[in-house]
Amino acid sequence: MKTRAAVLSEIGRPGPYADTRPLVVEELVLDPPEEGEVLIDIKAAGLCHSDLSVIDGNRPRPVPMALGHEAAGVVRQVGPGVRDLSEGDHVVAVFIPSCGHCPPCAEGRPALCEPGGRANNDGSLINGGRRLHRADGTPVHHHLGVSGFADHAVVSRNSLVRIDPALPFTHAALFGCAVLTGVGAAVNSAGIRPGQSVAVVGLGGVGLNSVLGALVAGAGEVIAVDLDDAKLERARELGASRTFNSSAADAVEQIRQATGGGAERVIEMAGSEKALELAYRITRRGGVTVTGGLAHPDKYAAIQQVSLVAEERTLRGSYVGSCVPVRDVARYVTLFRQNRLPVDQLLSGTLALEDINTGFDRLASGEAIRQVITFD
Structure with missing residues (x-):
């Protein structure tokens, strides 16, 4: 045909x-x-x-x-x-x-x-x-x-x-794609528990789905980070507690101070090595940094290696939101129908x-x- x-x-x-x-x-x-x-x-x-x-x-x-x-x-x-x-x-x-x-x-x-x-x-x-x-x-x-x-x-x-x-x-x-990857990164990969503080770096379609995923997982606070003020406003409309423009020279310090040392779970969805570096730096001691943004294969992020050990940090990737599609599509559709997603x-x-x-x-x-x- x-x-x-x-x-x-x-x-x-x-x-x-x-x-x-x-x-x-x-x-x-x-x-x-x-x-x-x-x-x-x-x-x-x-x-x-x-x-x-x-x-x-x-x-x-x-x-x-x-x-x-x-x-x-x-x-x-x-x-x-x-x-x-x-x-x-x-x-x-x-x-x-x-x-x-x-x-x-x-x-x-x-x-x-x-x-x-x-x-x-x-x-x-x-x-x-x-x-x-x-x-x-x-x-x-x-x-x-x-x-x-x-x-x-x-x-x-x-x-x-x-x-x-x-x-x-x-x-x-x-x-x-967008829902499985974004919501799945929050629910499956980051394993957000009720009451935890969460930051999402990169607010495209997938990143904003991570914001929604953090909210549906019961995050106590959801912080949205991006270069675009319009996207930050959209994140606030969706329920983000606070927003920060990452173009500010002191963006990391602002976020760490506002969160008392960093967020417990941080999700990077910008697909940029600089965004991943920022996401790692705003993760608190003992916290988890999840990256689901696909950067160019030639790009490398600079991570302070000693902090992985001394602060018991976790840095992990998330592909397709670590989902089982036949299970998670149905679950997320149900949440959508309940007006929770x-x-x-x-x-x-x-x-x-x-x-x-x-x-x-x-x-x-x-x-x-x-x-x-x-x-x-």
Whole structure:
């Protein structure tokens, strides 16, 4: 069948993207689903910094590649061996497929699935296949097993979570990345306990979800840190207790003084080595610093090594919020329905597939938090 998809053929084009147009909407050939695969009709797909990091070269991937990894849609066809999904089911795509039997999966850590990670780096589905190509036969790589900026996609069954059909697609798409990553970092990776002080550094769509996650976990105080005053205001609207602009020369001292020596749990979601250094410095003795921001592979953060020992600090990474998607998507949707996790307040608007480059300009400038492409 044919599908329209936003394809990246060259990494590193400069902005503004509305002019340089790194993403081109092309008509591609989409092969039918094979063993363990599913054809979905994409209804909504969110624009995320993980997509932007491929466009600007911070996360190099093979090209040409059909981008998009945060998506929701309807099952249209199941391939051989898929017995627990049916045509008409509503699903969310998760950007790391899990095989279920490699060592991390067997330990209950599907975000670290080894075959899934290799497939994502290679631009293939988890079984090594590719179902997209141009009319001349040129293969087009999959983005994180999803390629959601398209009318239709063929994905592994392992990349999908069935959801309540009453959940609007514009909201559902966010649960596949922004919510899992941000809320999961607070609830799973940081292990926030009721009454603890929490700081979140970096207030994009994922960071603001960490603010919401800290609140739903019962944090006694949530401190929001960013360079952008508008994002700090949004964090206050969502329930942050205090905010600090990290551009201030004495930002670390301000935060440490305000918190009596630092926050007990600090989450970094800016994807910057400087942000991680700041996050570590504002963590109190015995505290936990969690980083979920994806910096360029060549970047290194400077951490005072002795403090890890003398202050019994913990520094840990968080990928996909250390989530078990089949478990956590359902939990977070329930919290959303109870108005305890208002992720809909993070939507900056919707746009058509043809306007995708303009959307990434808005994301890169900080003008938008979460934009969603909608498909008829």
